[in-house]
Amino acid sequence: MSTRCTGRSPVSHPDAPAAAGAPPGMRRRADGPSRLLDIYRALDERYRDDVWHWMPDVARGPFDVIAGAILVQHTAWDNAERALDALRAAGALDPAELLARPLDEIEQLVRVSGMPRMKAARLRAVAATIAAVGGLDALLALPAAELRERLLATRGIGPETADAIVLYAAGRPAFVIDAYTRRTFGRLGLRPDDEGYDGWQRMFVDGLGEAGSVELYQRFHGHIVLHAKDVCRATPRCAPCPLLARCVDGRARIDEAAAR
Numbered sequence: 001m002s003t004r005c006t007g008r009s010p011v012s013h014p015d016a017p018a019a020a021g022a023p024p025g026m027r028r029r030a031d032g033p034s035r036l037l038d039i040y041r042a043l044d045e046r047y048r049d050d051v052w053h054w055m056p057d058v059a060r061g062p063f064d065v066i067a068g069a070i071l072v073q074h075t076a077w078d079n080a081e082r083a084l085d086a087l088r089a090a091g092a093l094d095p096a097e098l099l100a101r102p103l104d105e106i107e108q109l110v111r112v113s114g115m116p117r118m119k120a121a122r123l124r125a126v127a128a129t130i131a132a133v134g135g136l137d138a139l140l141a142l143p144a145a146e147l148r149e150r151l152l153a154t155r156g157i158g159p160e161t162a163d164a165i166v167l168y169a170a171g172r173p174a175f176v177i178d179a180y181t182r183r184t185f186g187r188l189g190l191r192p193d194d195e196g197y198d199g200w201q202r203m204f205v206d207g208l209g210e211a212g213s214v215e216l217y218q219r220f221h222g223h224i225v226l227h228a229k230d231v232c233r234a235t236p237r238c239a240p241c242p243l244l245a246r247c248v249d250g251r252a253r254i255d256e257a258a259a260r
């Protein structure tokens with residue numbers, strides 16, 4: 001069973017847990033914000049003390065976030081972090097350095113993250129975007145929509161990478177949609193009619209409404225990634241999942257296992 005979000009309509013699900021104040025034994029239909037916030041709170045309960053590498057109190061600075069968002073493409077964060085360490089140790093984790101150094105030197109430094117030629121070129125491209133607007137501070141000070149447009153016009157930066165930079169490097173509201181988000185919320189029975197990137201993003205932005213602060217977007221996305229890596233994996237571990245009572249797919253899997 002799936003509940004679809006239609007464009008700007010609120011997200012809703014008839015099987016959401018009973019809202020506070022509902023009579024005992026009776027489920028009350030929860031509106032979109034309450035269901036998304038209910039899921040957020042359950043994840044926050046589980047993951048609030050875990051480290052998420054892009055939170056402002058953990059990340060080393062905005063350019064680390066930008067370079068990391070490129071280096072993590074098509075690989076695990078550990079590999080991206082090792083490439084960041086190599087760039088930092090060589091004094092190359094800086095837009096001006098990335099433009100000044102030979103491309104093959106950058107390729108060697110980022111090799112550990114895979115696809116070194118492509119990633120070196122993408123780092124060089126984002127450094128050129130930064131230089132074109134007068135530096136990193138000037139780029140991050142652009143209005144959020146213009147910042148996103150400039151990032152999207154940069155070679156190798158798509159919506160997910162652009163929104164990660166807008167949200168975590170610039171501290172502006174942009175809900176990041178990734179494969180973990182699609183997998184987890186698809187299983188939870190929440191998916192938009194338009195399953196393109198923009199449709200998924202609109203479901204979260206509209207569904208969270210005024211509750212959707214920058215900090216909530218950052219924490220929610222971080223929690224989703226941690227949850228999808230640890231619990232809602234390709235083969236999910238539903239029994240210990242804090243979202244089981246809210247999950248269409250998880251309950252079906254548990255029932256199926258019990259019936260075997």
Ligand code: SF4
Pocket residue numbers: 184187188231232233236237238239241242243244247248249250251
């Ligand atoms: S109950 Fe299972 S399928 Fe549902 S969110 Fe949790 S781990 Fe994923």
